[in-house]
Amino acid sequence: AQSVTQLGSHVSVSEGALVLLRCNYSSSVPPYLFWYVQYPNQGLQLLLKYTTGATLVKGINGFEAEFKKSETSFHLTKPSAHMSDAAEYFCAVSERNYGQNFVFGPGTRLSVLP
């Protein structure tokens, strides 16, 4: 069975500071890994995804994540936080070759302080 844990339900950073949101997963098969962002009262928007190949994945809005198999991690980073980055971020895992039944983490709420 798959599972996702996100360390820290709430993370606060200052504007311009590094953003680091942690995600660890468990999967019995090689996983697909995703980060989604949810702005207030909106649906989820795909930030980036890892499928195969390069383990450092770049996404939209300056975010990137690195797949580390040995650590079963897929942490999300951004060098410099912007006020508009304040949102809820969800890490998700899906079994390779199966698009259905994503398993989502509980989410991390990012606050950006001026």
Add this chain to the structure above:
Amino acid sequence: NAGVMQNPRHLVRRRGQEARLRCSPMKGHSHVYWYRQLPEEGLKFMVYLQKENIIDESGMPKERFSAEFPKEGPSILRIQQVVRGDSAAYFCASSPSPGQGASGYTFGSGTRLTVV
């Protein structure tokens, strides 16, 4: 190219009433997934449907909840005899096919159900 359309955006129901949530997938997508997001929690899988078929309903409560995706028209998530614990945001997502797991889902903006 419209995205995944969900309506209504907000729905208020009294305890015991029925709630109907609609989802129109993206053009060209024939696979629909429903997720529920309880307050302060992540999304939980409910059901996966293809046109006219329920493929996986392992996340659906055994009673009061049902889903369909008819040949014509949107997918419908129906909750009968709603209770306060049903208050949540319900999200629909669509994909072109399960083999397209690499493309992820496209989510709708959700329906926020409040049971009073």
